[in-house]
Amino acid sequence: MLTAAWAAPGVKRFRVAAPRVAEHWRAGQFVIVRAGEGAERIPLTIAEGDATEGWIGLIVQSVGASTTEINSLEVGDTFSDVVGPLGTPSEVEAVGSVVVVGGGVGVAIAYPTAVAHVAAGNDVTAIIGGRTADHVILEQELAAACSRVVVCTDDGSAGRPGFVTDALSDRLEEGEVDLVVAIGPIAMMRAVTGVTRSRQIPTIVSLNPIMVDGTGMCGGCRVLVGGETKFACVDGPEFDAHAVDFDVLDARNRSYRDFERRACAVAE
Ligand SMILES: Cc1cc2nc3c(=O)[nH]c(=O)nc-3n(C[C@H](O)[C@H](O)[C@H](O)COP(=O)(O)OP(=O)(O)OC[C@H]3O[C@@H](n4cnc5c(N)ncnc54)[C@H](O)[C@@H]3O)c2cc1C
Ligand code: FES
Known part of the structure; x- marks a missing residue:
């Protein structure tokens, strides 16, 4: 984690070093992360990202065991894996x-x-x-x-x-x-x-x-x-x-x- 800070009660905001995901993601896509070896696979939307600096932003709400474990992570901690970007990007056109x-x-x-x-x-x-x-x-x-x-x-x-x-x-x-x-x-x-x-x-x-x-x-x-x-x-x-x-x-x-x-x- 490059940054980790509480955004609301039970909701934490992370910047995660993931250069290849940061290069390719588009709005509407998500990653699947695991907090550690053997942990559950958790889908999380890519809220923001910077291809030049090589990070993606994730915002995580603690609702159960795995999201609570993720929200215990701090700067310097790592996910055992981050897979993505996954899913079909949002269809965005000039509609008015x-x-x-x-x-x-x-x-x-x-x-x-x-x-x-x-x-x-x-x-x-x-x-x-x-x-x-x-x-x-x-x-x-x-x-x-x-x-x-x-x-x-x-x-x-x-x-x-x-x-x-x-x-x-x-x-x-x-x-x-x-x-x-x-x-x-x-x-x-x-x-x-x-x-x-x-x-x-x-x-x-x-x-x-x-x-x-x-x-x-x-x-x-x-x-x-x-x-x-x-x-x-x-x-x-x-x-x-x-x-x-x-x-x-x-x-x-x-x-x-x-x-x-x-x-x-x-x-x-
Ligand atoms: C494509 C996608 C993108 C997502 N993006 C985000 C995100 O950016 N930030 C974020 O905080 N959460 C996001 N979620 C939801 C997140 O994946 C779930 O909250 C998480 O998987 C719950 O795992 P848990 O073990 O902590 O909770 P569990 O113990 O598995 O479940 C606890 C409670 O959460 C509910 N829950 C379980 N799985 C989901 C789920 N997939 N979606 C919604 N509620 C669920 C259960 O019904 C239960 O009431 C996303 C889910 C999907 C499918
Ligand atoms: S999560 Fe397995 S088919 Fe979509």
Whole structure:
């Protein structure tokens, strides 16, 4: 690790020396890392990178045993491996007005896509949410890149009280929006999809099923999109939100919960 610093409670921001990944990555792609030999393979989005200096930026939320182990790493520590860049890059075109909606650590995943849309000449509004003011990440970085940033907190301790979907509905009332990109918890992406479906606004979501190899070999990350089975690691992770079967995604992600609880208990 070149740098390691807490960005929010339970969320750590790293710069990792990975020159070859830094040279080739594009917005929307991810790496799979292992904290040490024999550790679980963990997919993490490349939030930023610098090809000249040879590093990539990762932002990691502790949700279970492996992400807690990763977030115990400090400057000078190393991952036993970093594989990537993986996944299909975000499709970024000059479409006009784009709203990027990020919830929780989903803001880290949304950030490079927002920057890419700005670079493509789009007018980008970022709507980002967190439980409290302390849980909101990357507000300054997004403010530096986007035309506008709307912060929402569940408890009203910063920005607008309430959910990102309320802020999105207001933005859609204000004027034309050509594309919405939503990244965050499944419930949030499902809610955003409901808001944009009735208005027929093209919407992209980044799916986060359990992944194992990350290269299309194991089938662990299969999702149902437009009635067809897709592998999120190679066909995605971004998909047309209006075609995604969120029930199937939710059920598959829940199916490992007992196993994960046992892993946490062992780690403690
Ligand atoms: C393509 C992709 C990119 C991702 N990018 C990031 C990122 O940039 N930063 C980040 O903090 N996290 C990211 N994630 C999520 C991260 O991989 C998971 O949080 C991690 O695998 C959980 O491992 P664990 O052992 O710590 O938790 P576990 O003990 O395995 O699980 C703990 C809790 O997290 C949930 N969970 C498990 N796996 C996932 C998953 N793949 N996605 C979401 N929730 C999960 C479980 O349902 C459970 O409730 C990404 C996931 C994918 C598929
Ligand atoms: S993670 Fe194995 S096929 Fe996608």
